[in-house]
Amino acid sequence: MKDFVTVGLIQPVIDPDTSWGTGAPYSLNISPISAERVWQEIQIGFTEMIKLDNRPEVILIPELHLPPSQLAIIKEYSKRYKIIVICGIDFQRNPKDAKRVRNRGAICLPNGIATRERAIRITSLQFGKTFFTYMERSMFKQGIEKAEEHFPDPEQYMYVFESSELGNFGVMICSDIFDIERIMLYQGRIHHLFIISLNKDLNTYFAMAESLTRLLYCNVVICNTGQYGGSMAVSPYSDVNSRTIYKYIGQRMFNTHVINIPLSSLEDAQLFDFAKENKKDILFKASPPGYQKYPPSNQLINATKKTS
Secondary structure (H helix, E strand, O other): OOOEEEEEEEEOOOOOOOOOOOOOOEOOOOOHHHHHHHHHHHHHHHHHHHOOOOOOOEEEEEEEEEOHHHHHHHHHHHHHHOOEEEEEEEEEEEOOEEEEEEEEEEEEEEOOOOOOOOOOOEEEEEEEOOOOOHHHHHHHHHOEOOOEOOEEOOOOEEEEEOOOOOOOEEEEEHHHHHOHHHHHHHOOOOOEEEEEOOOOOHHHHHHHHHHHHHHHHOEEEEEOOOOOEEEEEEOOEOOHHHHEEEEEEOOOOOEEEEEEEEOHHHHHHHHOOOOOOOOOOOOEOOOOOOOOOOOOOOOOEEEEEOOO
């Protein structure tokens, strides 16, 4: 298990107030010109990061930013450079019901992540948003393309990804950060929570990140659009000056950044019995009341479906 995991954040600029149109009928996807610009910014981010000595092991791209047509290239980047990529894909229709719209992310997992040789194979899957915002629901209600009412297509699966090298992690899309069931599932099972978002309410998400790093007792990394800034990485360090690893505020600015988040020392803290032992050598605050560390399932992907 590594001491630190290196995470890259690519933050292109998308203005949600105009990118899908300014009134009904809205477009399912952002305009071709905007999509091309955003794709160029994503490529610039990859180009900058793969040249670094501390090349990221994980790269995050915000919610709804990746043009669906470019997903195959992202998979190739992941395989070629041995980087886990978690990216938000622009809206997609449910293939069985064209009036139901999905908000999805994709995760690409190359084999042999600990080495720098080209991966032989890659595992890729898409995960969906469960709780759509009122802005998305309003947009769908007013009509997509042919001015017909559309509907959110919430997806109920939640995932825990397990890695003996990089630690276990969970993923969320934007407003699912408020999903209590998801929080209950992740507590005691993950070292990192990666959240991709397209969000204006920065202060609420900053507060949620601070809360979740204590409740889940893990690293929390939010990758938001460069339109608003608002990306953040926090860890439950005892030292308040160390707790915020990264925080970016700045409007309408394309930005990339590479950060290191703790792993082996956090694992020690997650396994530590704060009720019985002296924590002088532990760098982190005490785990929350009732915290229980669950053993790994020894599966690549452990999927849990919500019952509600």
